Amino acid sequence: MIQMNNISIHFPGVAALKNVSFLVEEGKAHALIGANGAGKSTLMKVLSGAYDHYSGEIYLHGEKVTIRTPKDAKQLGIQMVYQEVDTALIPSLSVGENIMLESMVHGMGKKQFIHWKSIHEKAAEILASLHVNIPTTKSISELTLAQKQMVLIARAVSDSCKCLILDEPTAPLSQTETEELFRLIGLLKKQGVAIIFISHRLPELFEICEEIMVMRNGESVMSEKVSETSPNQVVEKMLGKPLADQYPERSSSHGEHILEVKGLSDGNMIDHLDLHVKRGEILGLAGLVGAGKTEICKALFGEADTVSGEIFINGKKVKISSPYDAVRQGIVLIPEERRKEGLVVTESVSSNLSMSNLKKFSQMGGFLNFKHEKREAERMIEQLAIKTPSSETKVANLSGGNQQKVVIGKCIETDADIYIFDEPTKGVDVGAKREIFDLITALADQGKGVIYASSELTDILGMTDRLCVIYDGEIVKEMETKTTNEAEILFYSTGGK
Amino acid sequence: MTKPEASTVEKQLVKKPFKLFDFFYKYGTILTIALLILIFTWANPAFIDGNNLINILRSISIVTIIAIGVTISLSVNGFDLSVGSTASVANAVVISMFVWYSQNMFVAILVVLAAAILIGLINSLLIVKLRIPDMLTTLATMFIIQGIALTYTKGATVSENMVMPDGSYATGVISPLFVKMGQVPWIIVVMLVVVIVVHIFLTYTKHGRYMYIIGGNKEAARLSGIPVNKYKTIAYLLSAVLAAIGGMVLASRVMTAEINAGSPYLMDAVAAAFIGFSVLGAGKPNAFGTFVGAILIGILSNGLVMMSVPYYAMDIVKGAVLAFALGLTYYKQK
Numbered sequence: 001m002i003q004m005n006n007i008s009i010h011f012p013g014v015a016a017l018k019n020v021s022f023l024v025e026e027g028k029a030h031a032l033i034g035a036n037g038a039g040k041s042t043l044m045k046v047l048s049g050a051y052d053h054y055s056g057e058i059y060l061h062g063e064k065v066t067i068r069t070p071k072d073a074k075q076l077g078i079q080m081v082y083q084e085v086d087t088a089l090i091p092s093l094s095v096g097e098n099i100m101l102e103s104m105v106h107g108m109g110k111k112q113f114i115h116w117k118s119i120h121e122k123a124a125e126i127l128a129s130l131h132v133n134i135p136t137t138k139s140i141s142e143l144t145l146a147q148k149q150m151v152l153i154a155r156a157v158s159d160s161c162k163c164l165i166l167d168e169p170t171a172p173l174s175q176t177e178t179e180e181l182f183r184l185i186g187l188l189k190k191q192g193v194a195i196i197f198i199s200h201r202l203p204e205l206f207e208i209c210e211e212i213m214v215m216r217n218g219e220s221v222m223s224e225k226v227s228e229t230s231p232n233q234v235v236e237k238m239l240g241k242p243l244a245d246q247y248p249e250r251s252s253s254h255g256e257h258i259l260e261v262k263g264l265s266d267g268n269m270i271d272h273l274d275l276h277v278k279r280g281e282i283l284g285l286a287g288l289v290g291a292g293k294t295e296i297c298k299a300l301f302g303e304a305d306t307v308s309g310e311i312f313i314n315g316k317k318v319k320i321s322s323p324y325d326a327v328r329q330g331i332v333l334i335p336e337e338r339r340k341e342g343l344v345v346t347e348s349v350s351s352n353l354s355m356s357n358l359k360k361f362s363q364m365g366g367f368l369n370f371k372h373e374k375r376e377a378e379r380m381i382e383q384l385a386i387k388t389p390s391s392e393t394k395v396a397n398l399s400g401g402n403q404q405k406v407v408i409g410k411c412i413e414t415d416a417d418i419y420i421f422d423e424p425t426k427g428v429d430v431g432a433k434r435e436i437f438d439l440i441t442a443l444a445d446q447g448k449g450v451i452y453a454s455s456e457l458t459d460i461l462g463m464t465d466r467l468c469v470i471y472d473g474e475i476v477k478e479m480e481t482k483t484t485n486e487a488e489i490l491f492y493s494t495g496g497k
Numbered sequence: 498m499t500k501p502e503a504s505t506v507e508k509q510l511v512k513k514p515f516k517l518f519d520f521f522y523k524y525g526t527i528l529t530i531a532l533l534i535l536i537f538t539w540a541n542p543a544f545i546d547g548n549n550l551i552n553i554l555r556s557i558s559i560v561t562i563i564a565i566g567v568t569i570s571l572s573v574n575g576f577d578l579s580v581g582s583t584a585s586v587a588n589a590v591v592i593s594m595f596v597w598y599s600q601n602m603f604v605a606i607l608v609v610l611a612a613a614i615l616i617g618l619i620n621s622l623l624i625v626k627l628r629i630p631d632m633l634t635t636l637a638t639m640f641i642i643q644g645i646a647l648t649y650t651k652g653a654t655v656s657e658n659m660v661m662p663d664g665s666y667a668t669g670v671i672s673p674l675f676v677k678m679g680q681v682p683w684i685i686v687v688m689l690v691v692v693i694v695v696h697i698f699l700t701y702t703k704h705g706r707y708m709y710i711i712g713g714n715k716e717a718a719r720l721s722g723i724p725v726n727k728y729k730t731i732a733y734l735l736s737a738v739l740a741a742i743g744g745m746v747l748a749s750r751v752m753t754a755e756i757n758a759g760s761p762y763l764m765d766a767v768a769a770a771f772i773g774f775s776v777l778g779a780g781k782p783n784a785f786g787t788f789v790g791a792i793l794i795g796i797l798s799n800g801l802v803m804m805s806v807p808y809y810a811m812d813i814v815k816g817a818v819l820a821f822a823l824g825l826t827y828y829k830q831k
Contacts, residue, residue, distance in 0.1 A: 344709075
């Protein structure tokens with residue numbers, strides 16, 4: 001249906017796409033996969049009209065078309081749902097208005113007054129055709145993330161959609177929400193809509209897609225029917241080299257207790273929680289999205305409004321009522337929303353790396369030692385293999401995966417005793433994943449205590465020594481990682497007893 | 498082999514306008530100042546005269562000091578609109594200390610600084626504890642402080658030998674040492690010291706770095722263990738103290754306390770601080786840039802007066818320059 005031929009695009013200093021061709025067929029789902037910075041998003045932005053300075057041709061039903069603006073793309077029935085759903089929705093307006101936004105903006109013609117009834121009727125019709133049950137009068141701000149995504153998809157198909165691009169739609173969704181999304185995708189496929197599906201989660205792609213294209217460094221390296229390839233082959237193509245073992249070796253000798261928590265409550269979701277971590281141990285917090293893992297991490301870090309309970313570090317009782325206390329007592333948190341909560345993108349790599357521990361770089365009277373800071377930043381850049389032109393480059397100019405590494409580097413720089421990782425692999429590609437795992441393992445090997453919270457059960461199984469399954473803010477089961485498996489964790493994390 | 502060539506050409510095409518823009522972003526303000534000096538000198542050679550240059554520096558001293566305070570509040574991504582009113586209070590209090598209460602200079606300055614610290618504490622309390630957005634908080638306190646200044650002086654101008662409510666004459670005199678502060682060279686020295694000290698504070702100490710980090714991403718700063726509220730409080734304290742110093746310099750220069758004498762300085766100070774964002778490509782509030790911004794405004798005012806542009810048309814030019822500077826800053830951020 002849609003054929004993109006020899007698409008190339010350059011940005012100052014880099015060629016982001018090099019002669020990429022991509023074929024999209026009616027009623028089929030196409031997986032697009034590649035490491036961060038491989039060019040997936042760029043290619044999709046070309047198709048959805050976000051760029052106008054690319055070279056190459058695009059054909060629709062064999063006819064050459066020009067797509068240079070988002071409007072061009074929309075007129076041809078190409079719709080894209082971006083990863084950050086909140087940026088595309090207006091939170092204060094109702095579901096109906098958000099779904100009909102396009103027609104309210106472009107389809108009004110000379111009409112000046114809005115016919116509310118027909119807006120809501122039309123929106124309800126679209127939602128019904130997708131078998132989605134959300135009242136159209138509800139305001140967007142009351143919806144869950146998954147529902148917001150549904151609204152966006154409903155908006156996309158409200159306007160004769162022929163090709164729907166989904167950019168990592170499942171990353172923030174829970175298992176059931178993901179299944180609901182897949183049902184929706186199946187439905188759209190039957191209606192003849194072509195789906196392009198970007199994701200880092202291989203099993204999903206193999207579940208719902210018919211075709212797969214792998215990208216690496218701005219080039220298409222593989223284009224295949226899903227039925228004729230395997231996850232391992234895809235990963236190898238993505239990395240450009242054979243897949244090594246995904247998880248690093250772990251030594252299993254642990255020291256004494258480094259962190260002990262008794263009766264931790266955050267006055268909200270967490271109530272009287274006990275846990276402990278030993279030196280050199282990686283403790284997993286497993287659970288579905290929304291189970292309360294993040295809340296536990298934040299409570300440990302003094303982030304919650306009212307924290308009560310006793311925390312012992314190295315056997316000494318400490319009081320932690322703010323992140324400031326936590327860092328001073330040797331706990332650091334690598335937050336889930338790293339770009340939002342972990343970085344100052346307008347500052348340089350080096351000042352981001354040093355920000356948690358500026359004391360180390362300041363002399364008498366609080367004056368900064370820039371040489372020392374720079375040296376340390378360069379060491380960290382090398383150690384973590386952060387791809388940046390220099391330590392003075394602004395973080396905003398780095399790619400997503402490298403920004404992640406800066407956040408982790410920043411936390412390593414604090415020389416803490418206890419590291420809390422909240423979803424450290426979220427949005428990270430396979431290659432960078434292994435590097436992050438190596439970093440976490442290295443911390444444990446140095447005798448630090450590590451808490452690893454994630455809803456990616458395979459990662460929890462591969463990385464941790466011991467794990468606690470979290471359900472509704474409670475530890476429902478504690479297990480040695482060696483003695484369990486994915487099915488068992490899933491059983492407990494869905495509330496099984 | 499034709500493809501790569503085509504691509505390099507394309508690359509250059511994309512790159513070039515950006516570089517030109519970057520150049521203007523970095524040096525635009527300084528180039529504008531140079532250009533203005535050339536134009537004004539051409540129009541009236543007396544402009545470049547040493548006395549006139551000193552005159553310009555003298556005239557921007559108060560604006561610069563207050564603008565530096567605004568800069569500090571901007572560095573934590575705040576915005577202190579109450580600086581003009583604070584300057585009014587400082588002006589009224591310091592003159593009244595001399596004239597009404599016959600205090601010496603040391604006490605007078607101390608009382609003013611105490612008042613400034615109180616104002617800073619109130620601002621930061623409302624912002625940090627009640628979490629009212631910075632600009633709204635200081636908009637409210639701007640009115641309150643302005644009202645306090647008016648109430649304190651009972652809406653009258655405070656000066657030596659003024660008539661008191663009971664019909665007698667005020668007997669106090671303004672300390673001659675204090676008056677010196679408002680004269681060349683001391684008025685310029687005070688300004689330069691403020692600029693240099695704050696520049697060093699913001700750029701070379703960890704405290705300044707913390708402030709920029711808070712300004713860049715408050716959430717990340719907090720999760721990195723930086724005491725965000727403490728530094729926000731410090732920022733508003735410093736901002737109020739600098740505004741008070743500006744008010745005192747004003748007092749020593751005019752030797753009276755007119756009603757709302759500090760208020761007109763707010764807008765010039767805000768303008769200077771925002772123009773300063775782009776100076777040398779800093780892209781964030783900075784003391785040196787603010788100083789350059791104040792110089793730009795000072796030269797404009799002075800030069801336009803010399804070219805006999807009526808004072809009532811001055812704000813049109815000033816506003817246009819500010820809009821241009823803001824355009825540069827925000828276009829860049831996009």
